[in-house]
Amino acid sequence: MSKTVEFFFDLGSPATYLAYTQLPKICAQTGSQLVYKPMLLGGVFKATGNASPAMIPAKGRYMFKDLDRYAQRYDVPLKFNPHFPINTLMLMRAITGMQVRHPERFQAFIDCLFNALWVEGRNLDDPATVAAVLTENGFEPNAVLALTADEQIKTVLKENTEHAVQRGVxxxxxxxxGDELFFGQDRLDFVREALS
Structure with missing residues (x-):
């Protein structure tokens, strides 16, 4: 039986960035497949009545300290983005578009965006900065922008988000x-156990 991890993600979450740095290694070690499922976190929050922990000042301060601890444990860079929170609608449409239309470039695409956001601390709310990041990484900004306007791509992202909520995200x-949900980058040990 093939083992699979479905990874529902949005770039705008620093905890998601940390999970993204670890899941490929966990899947390689357990002989499992990683399936990326882009979703819109804002849509999930709206549908479930949830909100970012960063919206509660004391919890937000704790969360970023805790994420730093995990980044050190995982031995990966993490920089608190001074432009947080980022509106990720266009970025997640672009990611969905790359996954659907250019799957061979999908990994390099999310790598450059996660790095720009959570290692370099760049302002991905600014279209000029996004264009610069894409150009630096060998992507054509106008072609990516066209993906974000594609009605099929918009529909796929919307359906991914609705499907996530229906499954309990x-x-x-x-x-x-399988059908077992694991929430948070601090639950990766349980993901590994489920795959083993």
Whole structure:
């Protein structure tokens, strides 16, 4: 039986960035497949009545300290983005578009965006900055922008988000092994156990 992790993600979550840095390694070690499921975290929050922990000042301060602890444990860079929170609608449409239309470039695409947001701390709310990041990484900004306007791509992202909510997702990162939901990058040990 093939083992699969479905990874429901949105770029705008620093905890999602940390899970993204670890899941490929976990899947390689357990002989499992990683399936990326882009979704719109804002849509999930709206549908479930949830909100970012960063919206509660004390919880937000704790969360970023805790994420730093995990980044050190995982030995990966993490920089608190001074432009947080980021409106990820266009970015997640672009990611969905790359996954649907150019799957061979999908991994490089999300790599450059996660890196720009959570390692370099760049302002991905600014179209000029997004264009610069894409150009630096060998992507054509106008072609990517065209993907974000594609009605089929918009529909796929909307359906991914609705499907996530129907399955019980309320935040990001959310991972499924079979029908079992694991929420949060601090639950990766349970994901590994479920795959083993």
């Amino acid at each position: 309320f935040g990001a990162p959310s991972m499924f092994v």
